Amino acid sequence: MSATRFGLWGAGHLVLLATLVGCGDGEVVVTACRPGTLATTGGCVEVCDDQSSSADCHRLTSKSCTGPDGASIADGAAVTYYENESVRHGSTCDGEVRMCVGGSLSGSYPFADCYVRPPELQGRVLWTRSDLGVAALWTVAAGTAVSPLPMTASAFVNNNTGVGAAWQATSYEEVDEHTAYVLWTRSDTGRAALWKIDPASGDDPIRVIASADLGAATGIGANWQATSYHHGNATTGYVLWSRRDTGQAALWKVDPSKMTGVMTATASSVLHNTAGVGAGWLATSYEHVNDTTAYVLWSKVDTGVGILWKVNPTNLASSTTIALVSYAYLSAATGVGALWQARDYQHVDDTHAYVLWSRGDNGQAVLWEVNPSVAATIPIVSSAFVQSAAGIGGPWLATSYRVGY
Numbered sequence: 001m002s003a004t005r006f007g008l009w010g011a012g013h014l015v016l017l018a019t020l021v022g023c024g025d026g027e028v029v030v031t032a033c034r035p036g037t038l039a040t041t042g043g044c045v046e047v048c049d050d051q052s053s054s055a056d057c058h059r060l061t062s063k064s065c066t067g068p069d070g071a072s073i074a075d076g077a078a079v080t081y082y083e084n085e086s087v088r089h090g091s092t093c094d095g096e097v098r099m100c101v102g103g104s105l106s107g108s109y110p111f112a113d114c115y116v117r118p119p120e121l122q123g124r125v126l127w128t129r130s131d132l133g134v135a136a137l138w139t140v141a142a143g144t145a146v147s148p149l150p151m152t153a154s155a156f157v158n159n160n161t162g163v164g165a166a167w168q169a170t171s172y173e174e175v176d177e178h179t180a181y182v183l184w185t186r187s188d189t190g191r192a193a194l195w196k197i198d199p200a201s202g203d204d205p206i207r208v209i210a211s212a213d214l215g216a217a218t219g220i221g222a223n224w225q226a227t228s229y230h231h232g233n234a235t236t237g238y239v240l241w242s243r244r245d246t247g248q249a250a251l252w253k254v255d256p257s258k259m260t261g262v263m264t265a266t267a268s269s270v271l272h273n274t275a276g277v278g279a280g281w282l283a284t285s286y287e288h289v290n291d292t293t294a295y296v297l298w299s300k301v302d303t304g305v306g307i308l309w310k311v312n313p314t315n316l317a318s319s320t321t322i323a324l325v326s327y328a329y330l331s332a333a334t335g336v337g338a339l340w341q342a343r344d345y346q347h348v349d350d351t352h353a354y355v356l357w358s359r360g361d362n363g364q365a366v367l368w369e370v371n372p373s374v375a376a377t378i379p380i381v382s383s384a385f386v387q388s389a390a391g392i393g394g395p396w397l398a399t400s401y402r403v404g405y
Contacts, residue, residue: 063103069112073100081107082114085349091116111350123149124199125356125365126157126172126182126400127392135169135182136396137199137206140386142403144369147384157182158205163193171229171285171344172400174199179209181256183239185226192226192239196259212263214239220250228286228344231256238313239265240296242283249283249296253316269315269322271296276307276327285345288313293325295372297355299342306330306342306355308378328378330355336366344400347372352381358398365398 062075073079078099087093093114098107125138135157140149157169163184171183180199185192192214201207214226220241228240237256242249252265271283277298285297296309308330312323330342336357344356353372358365365386370378386398 065100065103065105067098067105067112068110071112073098073105075100075102079112081109082111083109084114084351085111086115086352122152122404123367124172124174124180124400124402124404125386125398126169127363127396127398128169129360129396130166130168130186131395133164133167135184136392137172138386144367144382144384148387149367149384151387155203156205157195157197158203158208167193168225168397168399170225170227170399172402173229173231174402174404175231181229181231181237183226183229187223187225187243190221190224192241194229194237194239194254194256194259194263196256210259212259212261214252214254215262215264225282227282227284230286230288232288238286238288240283240286244280244282244301247278247281251286251313251316251322267316269313269320271309271311271322271324276329281307282341284341284343287345287347289347295345295347295353297342297345301341302338304337304340306357308345308355308372310372326375328372328375330368330370331377331380341397343398346402348403354401354403356398356401360397361394363393363396363398367401 064075065073067073067079068081071079076099078097080095081098083094083096093116094109095114096107096109098105098109123140123142125140126135127138128135137155137157138151139153140151166186166188167184168186169182170185172180174180177200178198180197182195182197183192184195194212194214195208196210197206197208199206223243223245224241225243226239227242230238230240232238235255235257237254239252239254240249241252249271251269251271253267254263255266256263277283277300280302281298281300283296284299285295287295287297289295292312292314294311294313296311298307298309299305306329307327309327310325312325315322339359339361340357341359342355343358344354346354348354351371351373353370355368355370356365357368366383367386368383369381371381372378
């Protein structure tokens with residue numbers, strides 16, 4: 001039987017704990033401790049204070065932990081973390097107590113806070129058909145609890161402000177009850193226009209409050225489409241451009257407060273067409289979360305495959321290439337496949353988002369609720385088809401979905 005002597009670096013105090021005694025062949029058993037010793041898997045530990053100069057006394061230094069949110073957790077302290085950043089209205093946040101022991105943090109839940117989301121009141125689906133240059137906006141039941149999603153109201157979007165045949169309404173962004181934006185594009189010329197509308201005006205067609213052409217810029221022209229608009233604030237918006245034949249994409253920053261005449265980019269960057277995309281892929285949606293985090297949705301219509309990129313848009317200000325942080329494929333399931341397009345992505349939080357799929361040959365659409373935090377293949381949490389009604393069918397294409405609270 002042997003004993004190993006170690007020490008605990010304390011604050012000038014002796015610590016009295018149990019002892020482990022080795023019995024040979026690597027075995028260690030717990031024995032009654034004597035004062036001034038403690039138990040470790042290495043054997044008997046002698047505890048000495050911070051002033052001891054004994055060569056036989058080995059001090060054990062307290063080690064803190066770093067939480068998944070970057071917070072420092074003291075050795076021996078316990079902190080509650082949560083499984084999800086948010087949960088649906090009516091659900092409860094699931095927490096886990098994680099303890100720091102000698103520099104090792106127990107448990108696995110990653111979020112320091114969790115909140116119960118307010119009830120999702122309604123959803124908006126933008127439909128378009130490019131052969132006529134027309135668009136329609138539907139109000140549908142929110143989320144994916146009911147399938148098919150019932151349409152509760154609809155109205156055409158007025159197409160008398162510079163658009164017509166060959167134009168396609170590609171993106172809808174709702175800021176508040178009376179303010180929303182519709183992005184139009186035509187790929188044969190590379191032109192685009194942004195409209196500001198009042199979705200609650202009661203008008204049919206919906207009245208256009210203001211509009212502006214998006215001015216031509218370096219590299220944008222024929223075969224390019226303006227596929228997505230994300231509204232940041234009163235003076236900052238983002239326009240995503242892409243061309244399917246080459247798999248290229250570019251991002252513009254624009255000022256939506258200047259919606260007269262021609263709106264030009266205040267900054268622009270390109271996106272590398274790597275990480276699984278290339279010729280045949282179209283970047284269909286851009287969702288700006290903050291200055292260092294954004295998401296880009298890609299779709300390949302011939303195979304019905306979708307990819308979600310997480311990017312860092314910091315370089316947008318310096319007109320360089322936007323950095324790719326990570327990417328994941330969208331799970332191939334729930335009725336989508338060849339001819340289906342992943343058209344829109346709405347990020348609610350790190351574990352909750354929506355993806356709209358559509359196919360223009362028959363006017364079908366399906367909404368997925370997904371968890372974007374999962375790597376490799378993003379799983380479907382739930383899904384629902386969008387009800388086919390109100391004159392919608394082939395060749396109508398659902399291009400945008402926004403949820404309202």
